[in-house]
Amino acid sequence: MRMVxxxxxxxxxxxxxxxxxxxxxxxxxxxxxxxxxxxxxxMAVFYEDMSDEEITALTLAMAHSGEVIDLSxxxxxxxxxxxxxxxxxxxxxxxxxxxASVGVPVAKMSGRGLGYTGGTLDKLEAIxxxxxxxxxxxxxxxxxxxxxxxxxxxxxxxxxDKKLYALRDVxxxxxxxxxxxxxxxxxxxxxxxxxxxxxxxxxxxAFMKKLSDARRLAKTMVRIGALTNRQTMAxxxxxxxxxxxxxxxxxxxxxxxxTLQGKGPADLLEMCYVLGSQMVVxxxxxxxxxxxxxxxxxALESGKALxxxxxxxxxQGGDDTVVDHPQSLLTAKYEQPFLAKKSxxxxxxxxxxxxxxxxxLGAGRRTKEEExxxxxxxxxxxxxxxKVTEGEPLLTIYSNDLELNEVERILEKNIExxxxxxxxxxxxxxxxx
Numbered sequence: 001m002r003m004v005x006x007x008x009x010x011x012x013x014x015x016x017x018x019x020x021x022x023x024x025x026x027x028x029x030x031x032x033x034x035x036x037x038x039x040x041x042x043m044a045v046f047y048e049d050m051s052d053e054e055i056t057a058l059t060l061a062m063a064h065s066g067e068v069i070d071l072s073x074x075x076x077x078x079x080x081x082x083x084x085x086x087x088x089x090x091x092x093x094x095x096x097x098x099x100a101s102v103g104v105p106v107a108k109m110s111g112r113g114l115g116y117t118g119g120t121l122d123k124l125e126a127i128x129x130x131x132x133x134x135x136x137x138x139x140x141x142x143x144x145x146x147x148x149x150x151x152x153x154x155x156x157x158x159x160x161d162k163k164l165y166a167l168r169d170v171x172x173x174x175x176x177x178x179x180x181x182x183x184x185x186x187x188x189x190x191x192x193x194x195x196x197x198x199x200x201x202x203x204x205x206a207f208m209k210k211l212s213d214a215r216r217l218a219k220t221m222v223r224i225g226a227l228t229n230r231q232t233m234a235x236x237x238x239x240x241x242x243x244x245x246x247x248x249x250x251x252x253x254x255x256x257x258x259t260l261q262g263k264g265p266a267d268l269l270e271m272c273y274v275l276g277s278q279m280v281v282x283x284x285x286x287x288x289x290x291x292x293x294x295x296x297x298x299a300l301e302s303g304k305a306l307x308x309x310x311x312x313x314x315x316q317g318g319d320d321t322v323v324d325h326p327q328s329l330l331t332a333k334y335e336q337p338f339l340a341k342k343s344x345x346x347x348x349x350x351x352x353x354x355x356x357x358x359x360x361l362g363a364g365r366r367t368k369e370e371e372x373x374x375x376x377x378x379x380x381x382x383x384x385x386x387k388v389t390e391g392e393p394l395l396t397i398y399s400n401d402l403e404l405n406e407v408e409r410i411l412e413k414n415i416e417x418x419x420x421x422x423x424x425x426x427x428x429x430x431x432x433x
Contacts, residue, residue, distance in 0.1 A: 001020065001023050003024065003027075003033050003037045003038075003041070004037065006020055006024055006041065007037060007040050007041050007044055010041060010044040010045060010048055011040075011044040011048065012048075013048050015051055015053070015054060016050075016054055016057075017057075018053075018057040021054065021057040021058050021061050022057070022061050024041070024061075025058070025061035025062055025065055025160045026061070026065070028160065028163060028164075029065045029066075029159055029160045029163065035167055038164070038167055039167060039171045039173075042164070042167065042168055042171055042173040042176075042179065043171065043173055045173070045176060045178055045179060046173045046176045046179075049177075049178060050178035052220070052223050052224075052227070054178070055178045055181055055182055055220060055224060056223075056224050056227045056228065058178070058182040058186075059181070059182040059185045059186045059189065059224050059228070060186075060189070060228060061160065062158050062160040062161045062164070062182060062183070062186035063158055063185075063186040063187075063189040063190040064190075065158060065159050065160035065161075065186075066156040066157060066158055066159040066160070066190070067156040067157055067190065068189075068190050068192070069109070069136075069157070069190065069191050069192035070192060071107055071140070071192035071193075071194075073140050073144075074105050074107055074140055074143050074144055075105065075144055076103075076104070076105045076283065077104075077105070077194045077195060077282065077283040077284060078105050078106075078107050078192065078193050078194045078195070079099075079104060079105075079106070079193065079194065079195045079196070079197060079279045079282050079283050080107075080108065080188055080191060080193035080195070080196050080197070081095060081108075081196075081197045081198075081199065081275060081279060082184060082188055082196065082197075082198055082199070083198075083199040083201065084180075084184070084198075084199065084200050084201050084206065084207050084208065084217070085201060085206065085207055086201045086205045086206055086239040086242070086243060086351065087205040087239065087242040087243070087247055087351040087352065087354060087355040087358075088242035088243045088244045088245070088246055088247045088252065088268075088351075089201075089243055090123070090243070090244055090246065090252040090255055090256050090259075090268060091199065091243070091268070091271055091272055091275060092108065092110065092120045092150070093120070093123060093124070093252065093253065093256035093309075094256050094259045094260060094264070094268065094269075094272045095272050095275055095276055095279070096108055096148050096150055096309075096312070097148060097260065097305050097306070097308035097309035097311075097312055098260065098272060098276055098296055098299060098300060098305040098308075099276050099279050099280060099283075099296070100146070100147035100148035100308050100312075101147075101299040101304040101305045101307070101308040102280060102285055102295045102296060102299050102304075103147060103283075103285055104147065104279055104280055104283040104285055105143050105144075105147050105148075105283070106143070106147060106148040106149075106150075107139065107140075107143045107149060107192070108120075108148075108149070108150040108151070109150075109151055109152065109153045109157070109191045110132075110150055110151075110152065110153070111152070111153055112152075112365075118249045118363070118364060118365075118372050118374075120150065121150075121152055122249050122372050122374075123249045123252050123253055123256075124150060124253075124316075124318075125249075125374070126249040126250045126253050126329060126374035127253060127313055127318045127319060127322055127329070128318065128319040128322070129317045129318045129319050130313060130316055130317060130318035130319075131316045131317040131318070132150070132151055132152045132316070133151065133152055134149065134151050134316065139151055142315050142316075145315075146308070146311055146312065146315055147308075148308060148311075148312050149312065149315065149316065150312070150316075153187070153191070157187060157190050157191065158186045158187050158190045160186075161182075161183050161186050161187060164179070164183070165183060175207075177213065177216055177217050177220055178220070180207070180217060181217060181220040181221045181224060182224075184198075184221060185221055185224045185225065185228075188230075189228055189230065193230065194230065194231070195230060195231035195232065195279075195282040195283065196225055196230055196231070196232045196233075197232075197233060197234075197235070197275055197278045197279050197282065198218060198221055198222070198232065198233070198234035198235070199234075199235050199237055199271075199275060200214050200217055200218040200221075200234050200235065200236050200237070201214070201236075201237050201238070201239035202214035202236055202237070202238065202239060202428065203238050203239040203240035203241075203351065204239065204240050204241075204350050204351045204352050204353075205239040205240070205241070205242060205350075205351025205352045205354075205355060206239035206351075211236070211428060214236050214428070215236060215429065215431075218234035218236055218429075218431045219234075219431055221234060222234050222431050222432065222433060225433075226433050231282050231433075232433070233278055233282070233430070233431065233432045233433070234430070234431045235274060235275060235278070235427060235429075235430050235431075236427070236428040236429045236430075236431070237271060237426060237427055237428065238424055238425050238426055238427070238428060239351050240349075240351060240384075240424055241348075241349040241350075241351050241383060241384050241424060242349065242351050242354055242355070242380065243267060243268055243271060244259075244264070244265045244267065244268035245265045245268075245379060245380040245381070245383070246377065246378075246379055246380075247354060247355060247358040247363065247377050247378040247379075247380075248358055248361070248363040248374075248375075248376055248377015248378060248379075248398060249363060249372060249374040249375075249377065250329040250330060250331070250374045250375050250377070251330070251377045251378075251379055251398065252377075253322070253326070253329055254326040254327065254329055254330065255268070256309075257306070257309070257322070257323055257326040258326065259272070260300065260305050260306040260309055261306055262300060262301060265383075267383070267426055270426060271426065271427075272296075273293055273296055273297070274427060276292070276293075276296050277289045277292040277293045277296065278292075278430075280292035280295060280296065306323065309323060310323045329374075329375075330375065330398065331375045332375040332376050332398035332399055332400055333399070333400045334397075334398070334399045334400070334401075334402060335396050335397070335398055336396065336397040336399065336404060337393040337395075337396050337397075338393065338394050338395050338396070338397055338408065338411055339391055339392065339393055339394065340382075340388045340389065340390055340391065340392050340393075340394050340417060341390065341417070342390050342417055343388065343389045343390045343417075344387075344388065344417040344418055344419050345385060345386065345387055345388065345417065345418055345419070345420065345421040345422070346382045346383060346384050346385065346386050346388055346394070346415070346416070346417055347384065347416045347417065347418035347420075347421075347422050348384065348414070348415065348416035349380070349383065349384055349414070349415055350414035350415075353410055353413070353414035354378060354410075354411070354414060354415075356410060357378065357407045357410040357411055357414075358376070358377050358378050360406055360407050360410070361373070361376040361377060361378075361397070361398070361399050361401075361407060362376045362399075362400065363376050363377040373400060375398060375400060376398050376399050376400055377398050378395050378396070378397060378398070379395060379396045379398065380394070380395045381393050381394060381395055381396070382394050382395070384422060384423075384424050385421050385422055385423050385424070387421070388417060394411075394415060395411070
């Protein structure tokens with residue numbers, strides 16, 4: 001078998017066999033195929049697309065290119081959740097303890113962030129002492145004992161995906177639905193989940209800007225899940241404006257605690273209930289979504305969910321007093337209000353641009369090597385549709401530097417106030433098998 005023949009076949013619109021895809025993934029992972037040929041192959045896929053069968057074969061080959069986690073020693077149905085990303089995406093910090101508090105095992109392997117703000121691991125490491133690296137036996141023990149643990153992904157999890165993603169990033173082939181779907185699902189399958197809930201975001205702050213692209217990606221991943229015997233469903237959620245009110249690592253931990261206390265932003269709480277209800281049903285802890293939501297609402301209102309978050313922090317070596325004193329995490333030197341220039345209604349908060357502003361403060365990474373400043377970020381006081389008076393704070397900038405000209409310029413350009421209130425949807429669609 002020759003790589004040039006596979007490139008030619010895909011370039012001309014042909015369908016690759018499972019054997020051909022397995023050969024390609026195995027040999028590329030072992031450095032037997034040069035990057036220049038794989039670059040040509042990725043561009044052929046970008047233009048010619050892939051069938052469901054090809055995408056499934058690619059996903060499985062990538063999933064089995066390295067370590068496949070065995071979670072069979074953890075009791076119950078393990079449900080994983082994945083978001084395609086956004087701005088102010090704090091859902092995992094709320095969802096994990098909330099869902100675990102009703103008996104669903106949450107054995108979560110998360111990643112770091114590259115871009116607007118930190119990933120789930122970066123947010124958790126904003127909690128003093130929190131350990132995101134645990135031996136596999138301890139990880140399993142904690143999930144069996146407490147129903148929840150969140151750790152970093154194994155270094156050998158889907159290594160083919162790591163190699164392909166790095167090449168896609170420099171060959172303008174990132175935005176290909178077959179390649180995105182296989183990348184996400186290969187990691188989820190390798191991580192050992194029995195069922196998968198996907199949050200596919202769409203809008204300015206999302207990877208899929210168009211709803212039609214988000215819909216196709218969601219349907220593709222749900223079909224992959226079905227073909228690989230994983231119960232899978234997807235929610236298409238809106239990311240035109242940031243989710244919640246916090247953009248920044250410590251700020252998002254504080255927001256998660258406040259949400260588990262029942263005092264968080266309405267949109268973040270609703271998103272957690274929607275995603276969490278699906279997880280509870282897939283785990284067979286409730287017969288339908290209404291009953292699942294009732295269980296989650298009771299867990300939050302009774303304090304069980306917050307207690308579970310405290311337990312998770314303590315189990316993983318963190319300082320659980322932050323649950324009682326979340327403001328202790330807000331250690332930025334400066335807090336600067338950003339004021340409305342006129343009265344009216346907030347009509348636009350461009351999510352990705354606000355994310356860039358937070359990244360410039362130090363809340364995110366432009367390169368893998370950059371250090372994150374946990375303390376900095378933005379706290380929104382107004383969302384789209386809210387009424388605002390001239391001189392009223394639209395948000396607060398948390399910084400460790402007084403030089404904010406570039407940040408303020410971005411905010412000025414990407415927050416709009418109009419005369420008529422507008423309303424944005426939170427959930428566009430729910431896609432199941």
